[in-house]
Amino acid sequence: MPFTLATWNINSVRLREPIVSKLLTEEGPDILCLQECKSPVDLMPLEKFAELGYGHVVARGQKGYNGVAILSKLPIQDAGDMDFAGLGHARHVAGRLENGVVIHNFYVPAGGDIPDREKNEKFGQKLDYLSDMRDWFRGSRPEKAILVGDLNIAPREDDVWNHKQLLKIVSHTPVEVEHFGAVMDAGGWSDVTRADIPQGLLYSWWSYRAKDWDAADKGRRLDHVWASADIKAAAHSSRILRGARGWEKPSDHAPVFATFDL
Structure with a gap:
């Protein structure tokens, strides 16, 4: 049964419940x-959803910082955290x-x-944090898995508005891109978004x-959808809902979508 998944750094789920x-x-x-839900779980507006x-x-x-949540129409079991x-x-x-299918939802530190x-x-x-992610996936290579989230790195030259100007800006520095690639390689992950949209600024x-x-x-493309090697061919229809960045009281991020035939 196909399902569509979206990932979104919401920058306070309580403040932005309307969007x-x-x-x-x-x-x-x-x-x-x-x-970046910025709320203890018991204070998230889950009844609304x-x-x-x-x-x-x-x-x-947790209060005021970080926080990750998976909201689903489909039954889903808690598979832990790291x-x-x-x-x-x-x-x-x-x-x-x-x-x-296991869905990993990540919010990687921004890095100052x-x-x-x-x-x-x-x-x-x-x-x-990225090194620990690499080591974890190297020790337990993911199967039938999807990884999404705000990874706070724009890895490709066309993932930023100006590659040369951002080479010394956190989120696009060579050392971050190297660590990002090491995490991908360790888990055998595929970049679903760029598999679907291989060319152009994004x-x-x-x-x-x-x-x-x-x-x-x-x-910058800081938000990502990855698939493990065994299910990457099942992913399609990637898109970024750019218009959401212009909604009332918006997050500074836009949602990223992908569909999986699994």
Whole structure:
């Protein structure tokens, strides 16, 4: 049975419940993975989402920061979480569908502003987090798995508005891209979005700092959908709902969609 999945850094699920509900109502994905929920699970507006048909939830939360949730029309079981880099943050949760597919929902640390771990502890934490992800997938190679989330790295030259200008900007530095690639290689992951949309500039995030984000269009593709090697051929119909960035009180991220025939 095919299902459509979306991933979205919502930047506070309580504040932006109206646009989450708008997405669920208008787009109707079978599964929505949220990051940066900024709420304990018991304070997330889950009843609102259940009223819209999303009564199955797997989530991890904390007050004011981080937080990840999987909202689903389909039955889904909690498949655990990992505390990579020992940060004590709610940055990962996994759920297992009845067909055996495991969905990993990640919110990788942003890494601060200075791409130097000696001068910026947050950047070091980001690299350590990615290294732990690599080691985990190397030790337990994923099968029948999907990985989504705000990975906070735009790996390709056409995933940013200006490759040369962003080479020293956190999210597109060579060391981050190298770590990103190592995670992919360790798990045998396939980039579903770029398999479907192989050419051209493609973004999922636009800064709040831009007065007119749409006209300036200085974006980055920070949000990703991956599939394990055994099911990558089942993925199709990828898209980024750019218009959601212009909704009322928006997140600075746009949702990324993919459909899987599994």
